[in-house]
Amino acid sequence: MVPEHPTRDVGFGVYLHWPFCASKCPYCDFNSHVRRAPVDEARYLSAFRTEIAHAAARTRGRRVSSVFLGGGTPSLMQPATVAGLLEAIEAAWGTTLDVEITLEANPTSVEAGRFRGYRAAGVNRVSLGVQALDDASLKGLGRLHSAAEAFAALRTAAAHFERTSFDLIYARPGQSPAAWRAELGEAIARAAEHLSLYQLTIEPGTPFHGLAAAGRLVPPDEDTARALYDVTQEVCSGAGLPAYEISNHARPGAQSRHNLLYWRYGEYAGIGPGAHGRLVTETGRLGTVTERSPEAWLALVEARGHGIVETEDLSAQDQGDEFLVMGLRLSEGIDPARYAALSGRPLDPERIAMLAGDGLIARLPDGRIAATARGAPVLNALVAELSA
Structure with a gap:
């Protein structure tokens, strides 16, 4: 399961x-x-x-x-x-x-x-x-x-x-x-x-x-x-x-x-040369990267059954940051409660209020927060501010 x-x-x-x-x-x-x-x-x-x-x-x-x-x-x-x-x-x-x-x-x-x-x-x-x-x-x-x-x-x-x-x-x-x-x-x-x-x-x-x-x-x-x-x-x-x-x-x-x-930070397997994956394992969320060169990938798979050359156990902070980077690209925005569950800490309400006051993010009726039309072009700055 x-x-x-x-x-x-x-x-x-x-x-x-x-x-x-x-x-x-x-x-x-x-x-x-x-x-x-x-x-x-x-x-x-x-x-x-x-x-x-x-x-x-x-x-x-x-x-x-x-x-x-x-x-x-x-x-x-x-x-x-x-x-x-x-x-x-x-x-x-x-x-x-x-x-x-x-x-x-x-x-x-x-x-x-x-x-x-x-x-x-x-x-x-x-x-x-x-x-x-x-x-x-x-x-x-x-x-x-x-x-x-x-x-x-x-x-x-x-x-x-x-x-x-x-x-x-x-x-x-x-x-x-x-x-x-x-x-x-x-x-x-x-x-x-x-x-x-x-x-x-x-x-x-x-x-x-x-x-x-x-x-x-x-x-x-x-x-x-x-x-x-x-x-x-x-x-x-x-x-x-x-x-x-x-x-x-x-x-x-x-x-x-x-x-x-x-963008909703789901789970997926990355298969083939240079593919990235995000898997949920027994120890938590794991990032995977396969060999980029097609011929080298082929040799690795034939020799050992997979072409993965890099794995990373994603920390709570890593997961929270990735969740923000991906989710704030969506017009539906993100659920702050899910951010807290992933990162182990809540978003700072004062920072949210400041960014909302500047017209860069909006609080949606269902409690989610989303980048506004003004905020979307400066998404990296929004992520940096919210994750600080």
Whole structure:
């Protein structure tokens, strides 16, 4: 059975990381890898099955409520590989009747036959990495697909899956609030239920970071970035897709249940190269990290049954801090009583009152506290203040 732990029942999730891509985007710092030779999917599937069995042995009594196949580009997998992964999860834990199974896909790897195969395997939700709706912007982001291919992929996804989502990146170099408003309007017209809208960030170690340092790439200044964020909230809310999390917008009932599990500080197993997990064990909450290199991960799993290279027993303070970082991203906010149960101490009512007085957080009718529209852009400062 699940050990007693101060975490409300938000389900148990499994994250599967497929680390391979057709190309590496210049803004991306995810654990993704390009390989010239074909990937031995059968060998990797066997290793995934082994690591799933290892995780299941540590989490007996769970039933999986959400699965997320991320990457990398999971839609480069053959449908038979996806079916094998999902069969392994079912055998290891079992799934709930309403399990949500999401697969990330890039427009360049979308084929109707492959999508039919994913649906037959059990995938019931697809998230497409569209990123922009015009060819010039897509080229600037290093994407391999065109806008026409993106629109075709959206139509194909909608024909095979009841639940679809797609990503866009904004605050791109030279992007104006007016241009983003128009692009966002077009995106909403094509979106069935869910949009993930991310501000471009210049991450260390990426080609974009080098270009920015050399002055060859200039992202919008702080005021323009804030104006773009404000346009995002205004347009999406007006169209019936309010933000339920800082970067994610959905029609009522269409939120990503797997991502809600993360933000509500639930429990999940991280499987595959570079995957992170948060498990509740006999001794408390545990963080896990697997080997990032696909080939090294494969060798570890084949040698010892798992690819975990880092484990951390999370202290009460760690858990409280993580709970704040994740939960305050949500429009529903956090339950102060759960924070106290996790961290071993209550939030300071004087600090809450001060932040509320400054218009940065709001006290909700059910006793929860949430970041306001003014507080959301300075979330890190809010977390630091509340956890001090």
